[in-house]
Amino acid sequence: MECHHFAAGRCRSCNWLEQPLADQVAAKEHGVRELLAPWPDVAWLAPVRSRESGFRNKAKMVVSGSIEQPVLGILDGEGHGVDLRDCPLYPAELAAAFGPLTEFVTRAALAPYELAARRGELKYLLVTLSPDGELMVRWVLRSTEPLARIQKHLPWLREQLPQLRVASVNIQPEHKAILEGEREIVLTEAQTLRMELDGVGLHLRPQSFFQTNTEIATALYRQARAWVAEVAPTSLWDLYCGVGGFALHCAAPGRAVHGVELSAEAARSAATTAAELGLDVTFEAGDATAWAIAQPTAPELVVVNPPRRGIGPELAGWLERSDARAVLYSSCNAVTLARDLAAMPTLRPERAVLLDMFPHTGHYEVLTLLRRT
Incomplete structure (x- = not known):
């Protein structure tokens, strides 16, 4: 991608811009695989590449x-x-x-x-x-x-x-x-902007977070939906759920789905979408970690989409001790992902895929499916 602002030194936000996009993706995937090397049995899907330009929403x-x-x-x-x-x-x-x-x-x-x-x-x-x-x-x-x-x-x-x-x-x-x-x-x-992704019109309120790359976000939720369908859980939690992207894409008849999000605006956005689609999916505002560890039992599958700091030892320890048989972990920082995986030894990462959510930078999203051994 050519950028006259970068060439003139006015803006260096895209600090990987001088590398071809294919090389950028390869470097990101190599770095993530290195961090997840302690789990050599992970089956890696081909990375999902973004457009070079015009991708920000x-x-x-x-x-x-x-x-x-x-x-x-x-x-x-x-x-x-x-x-x-x-x-x-x-x-x-x-x-x-x-x-x-x-x-x-x-x-x-x-x-x-x-x-x-x-x-x-x-x-x-x-x-x-x-x-x-x-x-x-x-x-x-x-x-x-x-x-x-x-x-x-x-x-x-x-x-x-x-x-x-x-x-x-x-x-x-x-x-x-x-x-x-x-x-x-x-x-x-x-009050809301409707973000249509794969037939799910996510309602976005002014203070709600949404991924900045719509096409890659669509691919992320599509892959999550496919893996959840294979696990076929009857109950699912979406922790750090934002506007409900994972919960609403993974909803299915006979599946109890509940999302927890710190932002009340985002939780309301998610509830609006669920009502519009006629889905029996519930949402609430609260601290995802505190909420989860206060529950007497876990669902069959837990989706976690934490900020860069990861889910941390408290939630990772609770998941390790719980009877959840699968975890779907969406991470924007493989350093904290690897740390959290190490704290859940009986939840083994089975599959993973890197999604180039942020081209021309070192940032990415990686989706990992963990199964109970």
């Missing part, structure tokens, strides 16, 4: 510059704005929204926030694209002061972007480089 843009000349992108080492509206990672449908959104900053007089000077209002612009081409736009502000102006000019923006479905304001008052705050004000009738 979400833009996280720092807003800098001025009201008259806003800059959407990142800040360089000296704190100056770098315009990344033409970043090749964004699909055309997403990139086309940046022009009207830039003009909206001027129309609504949204002063870009200056971290060093502690002045201004608009910190970030977060834009998500659904597979159907609809958009969710979020303005991250220091306070509610610009809210009335955003509401006033929102009809103009909807004329320019008829695909805009959800618009919201997030309030992040701290003078820190924190992406978002706790308070969210939705400005549209629609």
Whole structure:
């Protein structure tokens, strides 16, 4: 992939860009296999490769510059704005929204926030694209002061972007480089963006997490569904479930499915999808580890999709002692995956596949099926 920002040294986020994509994937898989070498019987599927460009469904843009000349992108080492509206990672449908959104900053007089000077209002612009081409736009502000102006000019923006479905304001008052705050004000009738993956329309609320590569996320859930079907459990938990991707893709008649997610917004999103699809799948907000270890019994299969720190010794130990006969582990960090596997010696990894969720970087997703020996 060619990128003039990378070539000019303006943006080095894609720090593996100089390697051919095939070499990137091979290096990632080699690294993961090395970490999982203590389990030599793992059957590895061929890695799932991403497109080189246009794969991101979400833009996280720092807003800098001025009201008259806003800059959407990142800040360089000296704190100056770098315009990344033409970043090749964004699909055309997403990139086309940046022009009207830039003009909206001027129309609504949204002063870009200056971290060093502690002045201004608009910190970030977060834009998500659904597979159907609809958009969710979020303005991250220091306070509610610009809210009335955003509401006033929102009809103009909807004329320019008829695909805009959800618009919201997030309030992040701290003078820190924190992406978002706790308070969210939705400005549209629609509360969720529908992410259609393999016939499952996952509802995404403004503060819900979703994988940034839609095609690879689809492949991830498709593989999970296939492996779960082989195990054929009558009961399943989806821990760290997010918006319910694994739980909802793996639901089946006669199978009791329950998801637990720390984010209340994400749990509500998952429940909305389950109700829309008529699935008997339940969700609740809570700490996945604390919830699981408080249960008297385990289901037949447990899906875990933790953050980079992994599931940790407490949950790994509980799973090892439980009567669950299988675990499906989706990991973005094979270092912690290997550590957690070592803590569950009777749950042996049987199959694994690497998915190139984040091309041009050292990051990835790896899905592993564990069976009780």
